[in-house]
Amino acid sequence: MSETKVFLLPDLGEGLTEAELVNWLVAVGDEIRVDQPIAEVETAKSMVEVPSPYAGTVAVLHGEPGQTLDVGKPLISVTPIGAKSLGEPVDTSAPVVEPLETAAETYREEEKAGSGNVLIGYGTPGGHGVARRTRARKQPVVEPVETGAVATRTPVIEPVEITSAEKTADDLLLLRTRVPGKLGAVISPLVRRMARDHGVDLGGLQGSGASGLIMRKDVEAAIAPAPAVARPSLVEPVETRRSVIAPDETRRGETDSRTGLGITARTPVRGVRKAVAANMSRSRSEIPEATVWVDVDATALVEMRAALKKADPHNTPGLLAFIARFVTAGLKKYPELNTRIVTTEDAAGGESQEIVAFDGVNLGFAAQTDRGLMVPSVRNADKMSARQLDAEIRRLTAVVREGKATPSELGSGTFTLNNYGVFGVDGSAAIINHPEVGILGVGRIIDKPWVVNGELTVRKVTELTLTFDHRVCDGGTAGGFLRYVADAIESPGSVLADM
Structure with missing residues (x-):
């Protein structure tokens, strides 16, 4: 298994769940240090530089300038010095199936990793790139599941074992029932609090984040299901996504059906606007x-x-x-x-x-x-x-x-x-x-x-x-x-x- 570390776009707070990637400050192959700025992103609040919580060699840049990234999605992959590098680029279009505890702890480590100023007003504590455990965890239980003549092994998620002193309302929301083949980790206290306040059963949600992690938008959808809106698939190649929002050159010759006039440009409404x-x-x-x-x-x-x-x-x-x-x-x-x-x-x-x-x-x-x-x-x-x-x-x-x-x-x-x-x-x-x-x-x-x-x-x-x-x-x-x-x-x- 590769030792390459994947840094996820951190929780932005203030209700902000996405950011536009404006510019990369590093390239694949560059050696970076902890807290070195790696990208400029624009949120609805401000333009900020995102520092890396890891030191090493840049392995993969997950996204291109102009692309909007969701909180909890991969931002950059870093291979520590001397570690085994990735044999091939990471395919971010398909979720990586890993145990619930591993997925949840990975995100917690990203939020706690060394950068003190991930986004203005919302730093991550620490400074050494290491997340300390606050309680023991159990290894995920794997049980065989019969599917016709072929027996396969599907991860079965057990409730997290916690002490009575740790059974706060937020911690209890991490408890899971057996949901074969589905990862139900919650990656943010904000998400857990929102679910608790609105009576949403997190165990019944299908997360849209990496490895099936439950995001803020998943809880919001469960609270008030939104009408279906056609939008680019998250697993489309970057080139395809970019063509959907491209300016003038891809819109020449297109005619507006209501006015009969030619369309010169389509500008996405994002960021501050x-x-x-x-x-x-x-x-x-x-x-x-x-x-x-x-x-x-x-x-x-x-x-x-x-x-x-x-x-x-x-x-x-x-x-x-x-x-x-x-x-x-x-x-x-x-x-x-x-x-x-x-x-x-x-x-x-x-x-x-x-x-x-x-x-x-x-x-x-x-x-x-x-x-x-x-x-x-x-x-x-x-x-x-x-x-x-x-x-x-x-x-x-x-x-x-x-x-x-x-x-x-x-x-x-x-x-x-x-x-x-x-x-x-x-x-x-x-x-x-x-x-x-x-x-x-x-x-x-x-x-x-x-x-x-x-x-x-x-x-x-x-x-x-x-x-x-x-x-x-x-x-x-x-x-x-x-x-x-x-x-x-x-x-x-x-x-x-x-x-």
Whole structure:
């Protein structure tokens, strides 16, 4: 048996179950060390480098740039120095039948192996490429199975023997009944927890992962079976899969049946665009939103910032930082907009909803990047000054544009501020960033005619637009919050003096 080690794409966490392979950083035959970056992958959250938990010679690269890989699928095969190499390339299209304990332990070792930073925010513990056992395991029992005149030997999976102190809810979900010829290992605590919470019997599932391992998508399918969707077979050659999503050259001559027009390209919805599409669709389908807006005279704010910049050209906050400060103050005054709707299950098995309030504000802000729209959040923004907010907004903007933002930086917001004025537009009925309950948009600041003390004059005017979840508050609260922010922009000195 070959000593080549196969490193599986690790559990990404945060509900992420796949990643697009962007670029290989090594080639077959290269010698690599532990924690050396081997590939760049793009998830719905960020672009990251994946380090190897093994040292040795690269034997097989499982995938090509542009291919989407599922968590738990082979990423790279490494032959340790001095070990016997593979006699032929690994065929990843066919599952390798191995005992349940071996398959499950292999994945556990991959997750525990030496890399400390497999994906941003989700490292694997250790650092030596060795997974320590936490409990003893029994060898799989093999019993003969009669099939006509020929007797074959099929692995029969026995329950894992554990001590009474180890019989936690998650551990008990690893128990298996006799299912000849089927491997039912669970490779992630997230999968086990999901199955437990929804009452899914893991012993009755057919895993789609390597060696029959049960993946998150298998449990999701058991919870709510999805309609059949035609998609490329996982065992097709890479060339065939690539042709299904190839751009222009393979689409020339194809005609759209509805419009009669020629099709120039088909672009797969994946990565950030896929995540944004799913989140926006969920927001529109679940949140009964309403929108209010107001024109605001921002002349005083613009003049105040100009005076500060003249006194200190290198340490003056931007206008967005001042508005962010006003927003956090407004959310303290109207905390209903800094909440979240949570659906829970009551004792009778029915569903109920509750509004969860937070002790603090994590202020998200929309940032346009080459990878699409990202919404990083300034944590504990309500405790920051305008200068501190400005510095953090600039830092996070640079991080997301480099594709280095962590899941916590992208998924922890409680309210969003959207400055679409930078695109030269005045207003927008924005979609709430689910699961938040409000988003405030700021249009461009332009010269407009304005009445001041009964006289017509030219002022710096912008439009504020608030979209809110009507389940958490009514128009009075939304209007009060919007008016508070508008008044702060029109009279920034008096408001800042009270902060």
